[in-house]
Amino acid sequence: MNKLAFLSIFITLFVTLANAIELDFCVGDLSLPRGPEGYVCKDPSTVTTDDFVYTGFRGEKPTTSIFKNNVTLGFVDQFPALNGLGISMARLDIGVGGVIPVHSHRTSEIIILVKGTIIAGFIDTNNKAHYKRLEVGDVMIFPQAMLHFQINIGKTLATAYVSLNGGNPGLQLTTPALFAGNLPAQIVEQITLLSHEEVMRMKKMFGTA
Incomplete structure (x- = not known):
């Protein structure tokens, strides 16, 4: 084995070991300041099963905002068990004629429509719009940092869930x-x-x- 091949194997092994999981979880302690990599871990001895359950998506959501929508966040601030896991969620409720207006995140996003009919899309850096009518069960991806939106084009309330690859996607x-x-x-x-x-x-x- 030549030196270059050995060095490549060594670096690969080192990186693999460096990324090894050292804790089962790190439920965020929201009483302490957030750092660049998230919150400090809550004392594991005080963690209960309830820390890993989020009930904020339950029930009907009013869509009386200026945009006729209701966005329920399931980011790390609302669901501290997401701390350090690189994932988050949100529930989108869009009234008839309502919209989720043009916005962006620090992360990519995937949406699944569970009720109603919407047009969803994003605009890339060449100013090309990628948009499509979505029906129940359809999934669409919005790449990282792209401006994107959703519009309820149906005659009933539309509901969708999104997942983002960051605990605090902004x-x-x-x-x-x-x-x-x-x-x-x-x-x-x-x-x-x-x-x-x-x-x-x-x-x-x-x-x-």
């Missing part, structure tokens, strides 16, 4: 980011090419004008 809604925050109207007008009247209309809609 969520940035484009429209509220522009109009619901502290960005001055003049800057919004310049970066969007929208008229002053339209920017002020949107800001008033979000209560920031």
